Amino acid sequence: MPETIEKVAIRLKVNGKPHSLQVEPRKLLVELLREDLDLTGTHVGCDTTYCGACTVLMNGAAVKSCTMFAVQADGAEILTVEGLEKDGKLHPIQAAFGDSYGLQCGYCTPGLMLSTAQLLANNQQPSDAQIRKAIAGNTCRCTGYQNIFKAIQRAAQTVKGA
Amino acid sequence: MYPRAFHYHRAGSLTEAVTMLSQLGDDAKLLAGGQSLIPLMKLRFANPGHLVDLNFISGTSYIQEEDGGLRFGALTRHAEIADSALAAKIPIVHDCAAGIADVQVRNRGTIGGSLAEADPSGDWAVVLMTLATEVRCLGTNGERTVPLAGFVKDAYTTALAHDELVSEVRVKIPAKGSGGAYIAFKRSAPVYPTASAAVQLTMDGDVCKDAAIVLGCVGLTAIKVTDAEVALRGHSFTDKAIKAAMEAASAAADPQSDMRGSADYKRTLVGALVKRAIEAASHRARGEQVEVSHIYA
Ligand SMILES: Cc1cc2nc3c(=O)[nH]c(=O)nc-3n(C[C@H](O)[C@H](O)[C@H](O)COP(=O)(O)OP(=O)(O)OC[C@H]3O[C@@H](n4cnc5c(N)ncnc54)[C@H](O)[C@@H]3O)c2cc1C
Ligand code: FES
Numbered sequence: 001m002p003e004t005i006e007k008v009a010i011r012l013k014v015n016g017k018p019h020s021l022q023v024e025p026r027k028l029l030v031e032l033l034r035e036d037l038d039l040t041g042t043h044v045g046c047d048t049t050y051c052g053a054c055t056v057l058m059n060g061a062a063v064k065s066c067t068m069f070a071v072q073a074d075g076a077e078i079l080t081v082e083g084l085e086k087d088g089k090l091h092p093i094q095a096a097f098g099d100s101y102g103l104q105c106g107y108c109t110p111g112l113m114l115s116t117a118q119l120l121a122n123n124q125q126p127s128d129a130q131i132r133k134a135i136a137g138n139t140c141r142c143t144g145y146q147n148i149f150k151a152i153q154r155a156a157q158t159v160k161g162a
Numbered sequence: 163m164y165p166r167a168f169h170y171h172r173a174g175s176l177t178e179a180v181t182m183l184s185q186l187g188d189d190a191k192l193l194a195g196g197q198s199l200i201p202l203m204k205l206r207f208a209n210p211g212h213l214v215d216l217n218f219i220s221g222t223s224y225i226q227e228e229d230g231g232l233r234f235g236a237l238t239r240h241a242e243i244a245d246s247a248l249a250a251k252i253p254i255v256h257d258c259a260a261g262i263a264d265v266q267v268r269n270r271g272t273i274g275g276s277l278a279e280a281d282p283s284g285d286w287a288v289v290l291m292t293l294a295t296e297v298r299c300l301g302t303n304g305e306r307t308v309p310l311a312g313f314v315k316d317a318y319t320t321a322l323a324h325d326e327l328v329s330e331v332r333v334k335i336p337a338k339g340s341g342g343a344y345i346a347f348k349r350s351a352p353v354y355p356t357a358s359a360a361v362q363l364t365m366d367g368d369v370c371k372d373a374a375i376v377l378g379c380v381g382l383t384a385i386k387v388t389d390a391e392v393a394l395r396g397h398s399f400t401d402k403a404i405k406a407a408m409e410a411a412s413a414a415a416d417p418q419s420d421m422r423g424s425a426d427y428k429r430t431l432v433g434a435l436v437k438r439a440i441e442a443a444s445h446r447a448r449g450e451q452v453e454v455s456h457i458y459a
Protein backbone atom coordinates (compact mmCIF):
# COMPACT_ATOMS: atom_id res chain seq x y z
CA MET A 1 0.00 0.00 0.00
CA PRO A 2 1.17 3.52 -0.69
CA GLU A 3 3.21 5.48 1.76
CA THR A 4 1.60 8.49 3.40
CA ILE A 5 -0.48 10.52 1.04
CA GLU A 6 -0.19 14.28 1.34
CA LYS A 7 -3.47 16.06 1.91
CA VAL A 8 -4.28 18.93 -0.40
CA ALA A 9 -5.43 22.37 0.71
CA ILE A 10 -8.56 23.55 -1.06
CA ARG A 11 -10.90 26.51 -0.82
CA LEU A 12 -14.42 26.38 -2.08
CA LYS A 13 -17.77 28.01 -1.55
CA VAL A 14 -20.70 25.82 -0.68
CA ASN A 15 -24.12 27.50 -0.77
CA GLY A 16 -22.37 30.86 -0.62
CA LYS A 17 -20.29 30.01 2.44
CA PRO A 18 -16.50 29.89 2.03
CA HIS A 19 -14.53 26.89 3.37
CA SER A 20 -10.81 26.14 3.59
CA LEU A 21 -10.09 22.44 4.01
CA GLN A 22 -7.33 19.88 3.89
CA VAL A 23 -8.55 16.88 1.93
CA GLU A 24 -7.24 13.48 1.05
CA PRO A 25 -7.05 13.31 -2.78
CA ARG A 26 -9.30 10.25 -3.03
CA LYS A 27 -12.11 11.87 -1.09
CA LEU A 28 -15.14 12.25 -3.33
CA LEU A 29 -16.96 15.56 -3.46
CA VAL A 30 -20.15 13.94 -2.14
CA GLU A 31 -18.26 12.65 0.90
CA LEU A 32 -16.79 16.06 1.59
CA LEU A 33 -20.27 17.54 1.52
CA ARG A 34 -21.93 14.87 3.64
CA GLU A 35 -19.20 13.93 6.09
CA ASP A 36 -17.04 17.03 6.51
CA LEU A 37 -19.63 19.74 5.99
CA ASP A 38 -22.63 17.84 7.37
CA LEU A 39 -24.69 18.61 4.31
CA THR A 40 -26.53 15.32 4.12
CA GLY A 41 -29.21 16.55 1.71
CA THR A 42 -27.05 15.33 -1.17
CA HIS A 43 -27.69 11.60 -1.41
CA VAL A 44 -25.69 8.63 -2.59
CA GLY A 45 -27.84 6.20 -4.55
CA CYS A 46 -25.88 3.99 -6.90
CA ASP A 47 -22.35 5.25 -6.23
CA THR A 48 -21.60 4.25 -9.85
CA THR A 49 -22.42 7.46 -11.79
CA TYR A 50 -25.82 6.24 -12.89
CA CYS A 51 -28.66 7.50 -10.70
CA GLY A 52 -28.02 11.24 -10.24
CA ALA A 53 -29.10 11.26 -6.56
CA CYS A 54 -25.77 12.96 -5.79
CA THR A 55 -26.25 15.79 -8.32
CA VAL A 56 -25.06 19.24 -7.21
CA LEU A 57 -24.25 22.36 -9.19
CA MET A 58 -20.61 23.25 -9.64
CA ASN A 59 -20.24 26.77 -11.01
CA GLY A 60 -23.81 26.43 -12.29
CA ALA A 61 -23.31 23.08 -14.01
CA ALA A 62 -24.99 19.89 -12.77
CA VAL A 63 -22.43 17.24 -11.82
CA LYS A 64 -22.58 13.85 -10.14
CA SER A 65 -20.69 14.52 -6.92
CA CYS A 66 -19.94 10.80 -6.48
CA THR A 67 -17.82 11.04 -9.62
CA MET A 68 -15.59 13.99 -8.78
CA PHE A 69 -12.79 14.25 -6.30
CA ALA A 70 -13.20 17.01 -3.75
CA VAL A 71 -9.78 18.42 -4.75
CA GLN A 72 -11.25 19.14 -8.17
CA ALA A 73 -13.75 21.54 -6.61
CA ASP A 74 -10.92 23.81 -5.46
CA GLY A 75 -11.95 27.40 -6.24
CA ALA A 76 -15.47 26.37 -7.24
CA GLU A 77 -18.91 27.43 -6.09
CA ILE A 78 -21.06 24.48 -5.16
CA LEU A 79 -24.81 24.60 -4.74
CA THR A 80 -26.53 21.79 -2.85
CA VAL A 81 -30.18 21.31 -1.95
CA GLU A 82 -29.54 23.06 1.37
CA GLY A 83 -28.67 26.22 -0.57
CA LEU A 84 -31.93 26.43 -2.50
CA GLU A 85 -34.01 27.83 0.34
CA LYS A 86 -33.59 31.58 1.02
CA ASP A 87 -34.46 33.27 4.33
CA GLY A 88 -36.62 30.41 5.46
CA LYS A 89 -38.59 30.47 2.20
CA LEU A 90 -38.60 27.51 -0.14
CA HIS A 91 -37.11 28.03 -3.59
CA PRO A 92 -39.80 27.96 -6.33
CA ILE A 93 -38.42 24.62 -7.49
CA GLN A 94 -38.84 23.14 -4.01
CA ALA A 95 -42.32 24.59 -3.68
CA ALA A 96 -43.31 23.21 -7.08
CA PHE A 97 -42.09 19.69 -6.22
CA GLY A 98 -44.25 19.81 -3.09
CA ASP A 99 -47.29 21.32 -4.75
CA SER A 100 -47.20 18.90 -7.71
CA TYR A 101 -46.54 15.82 -5.56
CA GLY A 102 -43.23 15.46 -7.41
CA LEU A 103 -41.78 13.24 -4.71
CA GLN A 104 -42.65 10.21 -2.65
CA CYS A 105 -39.71 8.81 -0.65
CA GLY A 106 -37.65 11.86 -1.54
CA TYR A 107 -34.38 10.04 -2.10
CA CYS A 108 -33.95 11.26 -5.68
CA THR A 109 -35.45 14.69 -5.05
CA PRO A 110 -32.42 16.83 -4.16
CA GLY A 111 -30.62 15.65 -7.30
CA LEU A 112 -33.67 16.22 -9.46
CA MET A 113 -34.16 19.72 -8.08
CA LEU A 114 -30.57 20.65 -8.90
CA SER A 115 -30.84 19.28 -12.43
CA THR A 116 -33.99 21.41 -12.69
CA ALA A 117 -32.05 24.41 -11.36
CA GLN A 118 -29.48 24.12 -14.16
CA LEU A 119 -32.26 23.78 -16.74
CA LEU A 120 -34.24 26.80 -15.54
CA ALA A 121 -31.20 29.01 -15.11
CA ASN A 122 -30.64 28.79 -18.86
CA ASN A 123 -34.15 28.32 -20.16
CA GLN A 124 -37.33 29.59 -18.48
CA GLN A 125 -39.60 28.16 -21.17
CA PRO A 126 -38.39 24.61 -21.59
CA SER A 127 -40.25 22.39 -24.04
CA ASP A 128 -41.45 18.96 -22.92
CA ALA A 129 -38.52 17.39 -24.73
CA GLN A 130 -36.06 19.77 -23.07
CA ILE A 131 -37.43 18.91 -19.64
CA ARG A 132 -37.10 15.19 -20.35
CA LYS A 133 -33.55 15.64 -21.57
CA ALA A 134 -32.59 17.73 -18.55
CA ILE A 135 -33.58 15.02 -16.07
CA ALA A 136 -32.51 11.99 -18.10
CA GLY A 137 -29.59 11.52 -15.69
CA ASN A 138 -31.81 11.30 -12.60
CA THR A 139 -33.48 8.05 -11.64
CA CYS A 140 -36.63 7.96 -9.51
CA ARG A 141 -37.87 4.61 -8.25
CA CYS A 142 -41.16 5.88 -6.80
CA THR A 143 -43.06 8.45 -8.77
CA GLY A 144 -43.14 7.23 -12.36
CA TYR A 145 -41.83 10.70 -13.32
CA GLN A 146 -45.17 12.23 -14.35
CA ASN A 147 -45.49 14.42 -11.29
CA ILE A 148 -41.82 15.35 -11.42
CA PHE A 149 -42.43 16.51 -14.96
CA LYS A 150 -45.43 18.56 -13.81
CA ALA A 151 -43.40 19.99 -10.94
CA ILE A 152 -40.74 21.22 -13.35
CA GLN A 153 -43.37 22.79 -15.60
CA ARG A 154 -44.87 24.50 -12.56
CA ALA A 155 -41.46 25.65 -11.37
CA ALA A 156 -40.74 27.11 -14.81
CA GLN A 157 -43.97 29.12 -14.59
CA THR A 158 -43.08 30.54 -11.18
CA VAL A 159 -39.45 31.26 -12.04
CA LYS A 160 -40.55 33.00 -15.23
CA GLY A 161 -43.19 35.04 -13.39
CA ALA A 162 -40.76 36.04 -10.63
CA MET B 163 -16.71 3.54 -2.39
CA TYR B 164 -13.18 4.79 -2.07
CA PRO B 165 -10.57 4.25 -4.72
CA ARG B 166 -7.09 3.17 -3.71
CA ALA B 167 -5.18 6.10 -2.22
CA PHE B 168 -3.21 8.10 -4.78
CA HIS B 169 -0.96 11.14 -4.95
CA TYR B 170 -2.55 14.15 -6.59
CA HIS B 171 -0.67 16.44 -8.96
CA ARG B 172 -2.14 19.50 -10.57
CA ALA B 173 -0.59 20.34 -13.94
CA GLY B 174 -0.25 24.02 -14.84
CA SER B 175 0.19 23.35 -18.55
CA LEU B 176 -0.07 20.43 -20.95
CA THR B 177 3.72 20.42 -21.26
CA GLU B 178 4.03 20.15 -17.50
CA ALA B 179 1.52 17.29 -17.51
CA VAL B 180 3.68 15.39 -19.98
CA THR B 181 6.78 16.00 -17.86
CA MET B 182 4.94 14.74 -14.78
CA LEU B 183 3.87 11.59 -16.63
CA SER B 184 7.40 10.85 -17.73
CA GLN B 185 8.83 11.48 -14.24
CA LEU B 186 6.15 9.57 -12.34
CA GLY B 187 6.24 6.58 -14.67
CA ASP B 188 3.69 3.86 -15.37
CA ASP B 189 1.86 4.29 -12.09
CA ALA B 190 0.61 7.75 -13.13
CA LYS B 191 -2.57 8.56 -15.06
CA LEU B 192 -4.11 11.73 -16.42
CA LEU B 193 -7.43 12.94 -15.03
CA ALA B 194 -9.69 14.82 -17.46
CA GLY B 195 -13.49 14.70 -17.01
CA GLY B 196 -13.09 11.65 -14.81
CA GLN B 197 -16.32 10.15 -16.15
CA SER B 198 -14.58 6.96 -17.22
CA LEU B 199 -11.60 6.95 -14.89
CA ILE B 200 -13.27 7.74 -11.54
CA PRO B 201 -15.94 5.00 -11.82
CA LEU B 202 -13.17 2.54 -12.72
CA MET B 203 -11.05 3.69 -9.79
CA LYS B 204 -13.97 3.39 -7.38
CA LEU B 205 -14.51 -0.19 -8.53
CA ARG B 206 -10.72 -0.65 -8.22
CA PHE B 207 -10.45 -1.78 -11.82
CA ALA B 208 -7.98 1.09 -12.19
CA ASN B 209 -5.54 1.73 -9.33
CA PRO B 210 -3.14 4.49 -10.33
CA GLY B 211 -0.70 5.62 -7.64
CA HIS B 212 -0.58 9.15 -9.08
CA LEU B 213 -3.16 11.30 -10.82
CA VAL B 214 -2.17 14.27 -12.95
CA ASP B 215 -5.18 16.59 -13.07
CA LEU B 216 -5.60 18.47 -16.35
CA ASN B 217 -8.69 20.40 -15.27
CA PHE B 218 -6.90 23.46 -13.94
CA ILE B 219 -4.96 24.18 -17.14
CA SER B 220 -6.41 27.24 -18.84
CA GLY B 221 -6.86 27.40 -22.60
CA THR B 222 -7.46 23.67 -23.12
CA SER B 223 -11.21 23.91 -23.63
CA TYR B 224 -12.13 25.61 -26.89
CA ILE B 225 -13.78 25.21 -30.28
CA GLN B 226 -12.19 27.19 -33.10
CA GLU B 227 -12.61 27.36 -36.84
CA GLU B 228 -9.45 27.48 -38.88
CA ASP B 229 -8.47 26.51 -42.45
CA GLY B 230 -11.81 24.86 -43.20
CA GLY B 231 -11.68 22.77 -40.06
CA LEU B 232 -12.80 22.79 -36.46
CA ARG B 233 -10.31 22.43 -33.61
CA PHE B 234 -11.39 21.11 -30.27
CA GLY B 235 -9.18 21.55 -27.23
CA ALA B 236 -8.64 18.23 -25.46
CA LEU B 237 -10.54 19.35 -22.37
CA THR B 238 -13.60 20.61 -24.26
CA ARG B 239 -16.61 19.08 -22.50
CA HIS B 240 -19.29 17.19 -24.40
CA ALA B 241 -21.83 19.79 -23.17
CA GLU B 242 -19.84 22.70 -24.62
CA ILE B 243 -19.76 20.95 -27.98
CA ALA B 244 -23.49 20.12 -27.81
CA ASP B 245 -24.27 23.80 -27.14
CA SER B 246 -21.88 25.26 -29.70
CA ALA B 247 -23.21 26.88 -32.88
CA LEU B 248 -19.76 26.48 -34.40
CA ALA B 249 -19.68 22.74 -33.74
CA ALA B 250 -23.18 22.49 -35.25
CA LYS B 251 -21.58 23.38 -38.59
CA ILE B 252 -20.93 19.64 -38.65
CA PRO B 253 -24.36 18.30 -37.64
CA ILE B 254 -23.12 14.78 -36.94
CA VAL B 255 -20.71 16.21 -34.36
CA HIS B 256 -23.63 17.90 -32.63
CA ASP B 257 -25.62 14.63 -32.72
CA CYS B 258 -22.74 12.89 -31.01
CA ALA B 259 -22.07 15.42 -28.25
CA ALA B 260 -25.76 15.96 -27.43
CA GLY B 261 -26.45 12.22 -27.23
CA ILE B 262 -23.70 11.16 -24.83
CA ALA B 263 -25.10 9.96 -21.51
CA ASP B 264 -26.87 12.70 -19.53
CA VAL B 265 -26.45 16.38 -18.66
CA GLN B 266 -24.20 15.66 -15.69
CA VAL B 267 -21.81 13.38 -17.60
CA ARG B 268 -21.74 15.78 -20.56
CA ASN B 269 -20.87 18.68 -18.23
CA ARG B 270 -17.69 16.86 -17.15
CA GLY B 271 -16.64 14.41 -19.87
CA THR B 272 -14.18 15.63 -22.49
CA ILE B 273 -13.56 14.85 -26.14
CA GLY B 274 -9.86 14.21 -25.48
CA GLY B 275 -10.56 11.86 -22.59
CA SER B 276 -13.10 9.92 -24.64
CA LEU B 277 -10.73 9.34 -27.53
CA ALA B 278 -7.88 8.44 -25.17
CA GLU B 279 -10.07 5.96 -23.30
CA ALA B 280 -10.93 4.14 -26.59
CA ASP B 281 -13.90 2.45 -24.94
CA PRO B 282 -15.46 0.05 -27.51
CA SER B 283 -18.83 1.63 -26.65
CA GLY B 284 -17.67 5.26 -26.77
CA ASP B 285 -19.36 7.52 -29.31
CA TRP B 286 -16.69 9.98 -30.42
CA ALA B 287 -14.43 7.65 -32.41
CA VAL B 288 -17.43 6.24 -34.32
CA VAL B 289 -18.61 9.66 -35.44
CA LEU B 290 -15.21 11.20 -36.08
CA MET B 291 -14.18 8.22 -38.24
CA THR B 292 -16.75 9.35 -40.83
CA LEU B 293 -14.90 12.67 -41.13
CA ALA B 294 -11.31 13.67 -41.83
CA THR B 295 -10.11 13.75 -38.20
CA GLU B 296 -6.64 14.19 -36.80
CA VAL B 297 -5.53 13.83 -33.21
CA ARG B 298 -2.76 16.11 -32.00
CA CYS B 299 -0.56 14.30 -29.51
CA LEU B 300 1.89 16.05 -27.22
CA GLY B 301 4.85 14.16 -25.80
CA THR B 302 8.22 14.89 -24.25
CA ASN B 303 9.65 15.24 -27.76
CA GLY B 304 7.02 17.69 -28.95
CA GLU B 305 3.78 17.37 -30.85
CA ARG B 306 2.74 14.99 -33.63
CA THR B 307 -0.42 14.57 -35.67
CA VAL B 308 -2.04 11.15 -35.91
CA PRO B 309 -4.99 10.42 -38.22
CA LEU B 310 -7.86 9.05 -36.12
CA ALA B 311 -7.85 5.72 -37.99
CA GLY B 312 -4.29 5.15 -36.78
CA PHE B 313 -4.90 6.55 -33.31
CA VAL B 314 -7.35 3.91 -32.05
CA LYS B 315 -5.45 0.61 -32.09
CA ASP B 316 -7.75 -1.71 -30.20
CA ALA B 317 -10.24 -1.73 -27.33
CA TYR B 318 -8.86 0.62 -24.66
CA THR B 319 -5.64 0.97 -26.67
CA THR B 320 -4.38 4.00 -28.59
CA ALA B 321 -1.22 5.13 -30.33
CA LEU B 322 -0.34 7.29 -27.30
CA ALA B 323 2.92 6.56 -25.50
CA HIS B 324 2.70 6.52 -21.71
CA ASP B 325 4.09 10.04 -21.44
CA GLU B 326 2.00 11.47 -24.27
CA LEU B 327 -1.41 13.13 -24.21
CA VAL B 328 -4.10 14.31 -26.59
CA SER B 329 -3.83 18.08 -26.90
CA GLU B 330 -6.30 18.81 -29.67
CA VAL B 331 -8.74 17.16 -32.07
CA ARG B 332 -9.01 18.56 -35.61
CA VAL B 333 -11.93 17.84 -37.88
CA LYS B 334 -12.31 19.00 -41.47
CA ILE B 335 -15.67 20.65 -42.20
CA PRO B 336 -17.31 18.59 -44.96
CA ALA B 337 -17.93 20.36 -48.27
CA LYS B 338 -21.31 21.70 -49.30
CA GLY B 339 -23.56 18.88 -50.50
CA SER B 340 -22.36 16.68 -47.67
CA GLY B 341 -24.41 15.77 -44.61
CA GLY B 342 -24.24 13.26 -41.81
CA ALA B 343 -26.23 11.77 -38.96
CA TYR B 344 -25.48 9.66 -35.91
CA ILE B 345 -28.12 7.44 -34.35
CA ALA B 346 -27.67 5.13 -31.39
CA PHE B 347 -30.06 2.75 -29.70
CA LYS B 348 -29.92 3.10 -25.93
CA ARG B 349 -31.72 1.56 -22.97
CA SER B 350 -31.57 4.86 -21.11
CA ALA B 351 -29.53 8.06 -21.14
CA PRO B 352 -26.81 7.25 -18.58
CA VAL B 353 -25.64 4.10 -20.33
CA TYR B 354 -23.57 3.43 -23.39
CA PRO B 355 -25.50 2.52 -26.56
CA THR B 356 -26.47 -1.04 -27.47
CA ALA B 357 -25.41 -0.25 -31.05
CA SER B 358 -24.94 2.87 -33.13
CA ALA B 359 -24.46 4.01 -36.72
CA ALA B 360 -22.72 7.09 -38.11
CA VAL B 361 -23.29 8.00 -41.75
CA GLN B 362 -21.78 10.89 -43.68
CA LEU B 363 -22.94 11.31 -47.31
CA THR B 364 -22.03 13.59 -50.18
CA MET B 365 -24.85 13.96 -52.68
CA ASP B 366 -25.05 15.22 -56.23
CA GLY B 367 -28.79 15.66 -56.73
CA ASP B 368 -30.23 12.23 -56.07
CA VAL B 369 -26.98 10.39 -56.59
CA CYS B 370 -24.63 9.55 -53.77
CA LYS B 371 -21.13 10.71 -54.65
CA ASP B 372 -19.47 9.55 -51.48
CA ALA B 373 -20.38 7.74 -48.29
CA ALA B 374 -18.72 6.97 -44.98
CA ILE B 375 -20.48 4.44 -42.75
CA VAL B 376 -19.15 3.51 -39.31
CA LEU B 377 -20.71 1.26 -36.65
CA GLY B 378 -20.32 1.60 -32.88
CA CYS B 379 -20.58 -0.85 -29.94
CA VAL B 380 -20.58 -3.91 -32.19
CA GLY B 381 -16.86 -4.66 -32.15
CA LEU B 382 -13.71 -3.95 -30.18
CA THR B 383 -13.33 -0.66 -32.04
CA ALA B 384 -15.52 1.37 -34.39
CA ILE B 385 -16.12 -0.58 -37.62
CA LYS B 386 -15.93 1.16 -40.98
CA VAL B 387 -18.20 -0.70 -43.39
CA THR B 388 -16.53 -0.37 -46.77
CA ASP B 389 -19.04 -2.72 -48.44
CA ALA B 390 -21.95 -0.55 -47.35
CA GLU B 391 -20.17 2.54 -48.65
CA VAL B 392 -19.61 0.84 -52.00
CA ALA B 393 -23.29 -0.17 -52.10
CA LEU B 394 -24.29 3.51 -51.95
CA ARG B 395 -21.58 5.26 -53.95
CA GLY B 396 -22.70 6.19 -57.46
CA HIS B 397 -26.30 5.14 -56.77
CA SER B 398 -29.52 6.87 -55.89
CA PHE B 399 -31.20 5.63 -52.73
CA THR B 400 -33.41 2.91 -54.09
CA ASP B 401 -34.77 0.32 -51.67
CA LYS B 402 -32.28 -2.10 -53.18
CA ALA B 403 -29.25 0.11 -52.51
CA ILE B 404 -30.32 0.78 -48.92
CA LYS B 405 -31.01 -2.91 -48.30
CA ALA B 406 -27.53 -3.75 -49.60
CA ALA B 407 -25.99 -1.21 -47.22
CA MET B 408 -27.99 -2.60 -44.28
CA GLU B 409 -26.94 -6.16 -45.07
CA ALA B 410 -23.31 -5.14 -45.41
CA ALA B 411 -23.50 -3.43 -42.01
CA SER B 412 -25.04 -6.47 -40.32
CA ALA B 413 -22.38 -8.69 -41.88
CA ALA B 414 -19.50 -6.42 -40.82
CA ALA B 415 -20.72 -6.13 -37.23
CA ASP B 416 -18.89 -8.34 -34.77
CA PRO B 417 -20.95 -7.94 -31.59
CA GLN B 418 -20.81 -9.79 -28.28
CA SER B 419 -23.91 -11.15 -26.59
CA ASP B 420 -24.29 -9.37 -23.27
CA MET B 421 -26.92 -7.81 -21.01
CA ARG B 422 -27.74 -5.29 -23.74
CA GLY B 423 -28.80 -8.03 -26.16
CA SER B 424 -27.71 -11.08 -28.11
CA ALA B 425 -25.18 -10.83 -30.93
CA ASP B 426 -27.90 -11.65 -33.48
CA TYR B 427 -30.16 -8.96 -32.11
CA LYS B 428 -27.41 -6.34 -32.32
CA ARG B 429 -26.54 -7.35 -35.87
CA THR B 430 -30.15 -6.78 -36.95
CA LEU B 431 -30.40 -3.60 -34.90
CA VAL B 432 -27.30 -2.02 -36.40
CA GLY B 433 -28.68 -2.57 -39.92
CA ALA B 434 -31.85 -0.70 -38.99
CA LEU B 435 -29.81 2.13 -37.46
CA VAL B 436 -27.77 2.43 -40.66
CA LYS B 437 -31.01 2.80 -42.64
CA ARG B 438 -32.30 5.58 -40.38
CA ALA B 439 -28.96 7.37 -40.40
CA ILE B 440 -28.79 7.21 -44.20
CA GLU B 441 -32.24 8.79 -44.43
CA ALA B 442 -31.40 11.63 -42.06
CA ALA B 443 -27.97 12.19 -43.60
CA SER B 444 -29.35 12.39 -47.12
CA HIS B 445 -31.83 15.09 -46.08
CA ARG B 446 -29.07 17.05 -44.40
CA ALA B 447 -26.83 16.65 -47.46
CA ARG B 448 -29.57 18.42 -49.41
CA GLY B 449 -29.38 21.30 -46.98
CA GLU B 450 -32.54 20.42 -45.04
CA GLN B 451 -32.62 20.89 -41.26
CA VAL B 452 -33.33 17.54 -39.66
CA GLU B 453 -33.42 16.92 -35.92
CA VAL B 454 -31.82 13.63 -35.07
CA SER B 455 -32.17 11.88 -31.75
CA HIS B 456 -31.01 8.57 -30.38
CA ILE B 457 -33.66 5.93 -29.94
CA TYR B 458 -34.40 5.02 -26.33
CA ALA B 459 -35.82 1.58 -25.55
C1 LIG C 1 -23.05 6.96 -16.67
C2 LIG C 1 -22.13 7.21 -17.84
C3 LIG C 1 -22.61 7.05 -19.12
C4 LIG C 1 -21.78 7.28 -20.20
N1 LIG C 1 -22.30 7.13 -21.45
C5 LIG C 1 -21.53 7.39 -22.52
C6 LIG C 1 -22.05 7.31 -23.83
O1 LIG C 1 -23.23 7.04 -24.06
N2 LIG C 1 -21.20 7.54 -24.86
C7 LIG C 1 -19.90 7.89 -24.67
O2 LIG C 1 -19.18 8.12 -25.62
N3 LIG C 1 -19.39 8.00 -23.44
C8 LIG C 1 -20.17 7.76 -22.37
N4 LIG C 1 -19.63 7.89 -21.12
C9 LIG C 1 -18.20 8.21 -20.98
C10 LIG C 1 -17.94 9.70 -21.01
O3 LIG C 1 -18.15 10.21 -22.30
C11 LIG C 1 -16.50 9.99 -20.57
O4 LIG C 1 -16.48 11.34 -20.32
C12 LIG C 1 -15.40 9.68 -21.54
O5 LIG C 1 -15.37 8.37 -21.99
C13 LIG C 1 -14.03 9.91 -20.92
O6 LIG C 1 -13.74 11.25 -20.92
P1 LIG C 1 -13.26 11.98 -19.61
O7 LIG C 1 -12.86 13.34 -20.00
O8 LIG C 1 -14.28 11.83 -18.57
O9 LIG C 1 -11.93 11.15 -19.27
P2 LIG C 1 -11.31 10.54 -17.92
O10 LIG C 1 -12.28 9.63 -17.30
O11 LIG C 1 -10.76 11.65 -17.13
O12 LIG C 1 -10.12 9.74 -18.55
C14 LIG C 1 -10.31 8.57 -19.35
C15 LIG C 1 -8.94 7.99 -19.72
O13 LIG C 1 -8.28 8.80 -20.68
C16 LIG C 1 -7.07 9.34 -20.16
N5 LIG C 1 -7.03 10.73 -20.61
C17 LIG C 1 -7.91 11.71 -20.29
N6 LIG C 1 -7.64 12.83 -20.99
C18 LIG C 1 -6.56 12.56 -21.75
C19 LIG C 1 -5.81 13.32 -22.70
N7 LIG C 1 -6.11 14.59 -23.00
N8 LIG C 1 -4.76 12.70 -23.30
C20 LIG C 1 -4.46 11.41 -23.02
N9 LIG C 1 -5.13 10.65 -22.14
C21 LIG C 1 -6.18 11.22 -21.52
C22 LIG C 1 -7.12 9.14 -18.66
O14 LIG C 1 -5.86 8.96 -18.11
C23 LIG C 1 -7.97 7.89 -18.54
O15 LIG C 1 -7.19 6.74 -18.71
C24 LIG C 1 -20.43 7.66 -20.01
C25 LIG C 1 -19.94 7.81 -18.71
C26 LIG C 1 -20.78 7.59 -17.63
C27 LIG C 1 -20.23 7.75 -16.26
S1 FES D 1 -24.84 8.27 -6.39
FE1 FES D 1 -23.85 9.50 -7.84
S2 FES D 1 -24.85 8.98 -9.66
FE2 FES D 1 -25.78 7.60 -8.22
Ligand code: FES
Nearest residue numbers: 104105140141142
Ligand atom coordinates in the same frame (compact mmCIF):
# COMPACT_ATOMS: atom_id res chain seq x y z
S1 FES E 1 -39.30 9.85 -4.82
FE1 FES E 1 -38.46 7.94 -4.20
S2 FES E 1 -36.85 7.68 -5.62
FE2 FES E 1 -37.86 9.40 -6.38
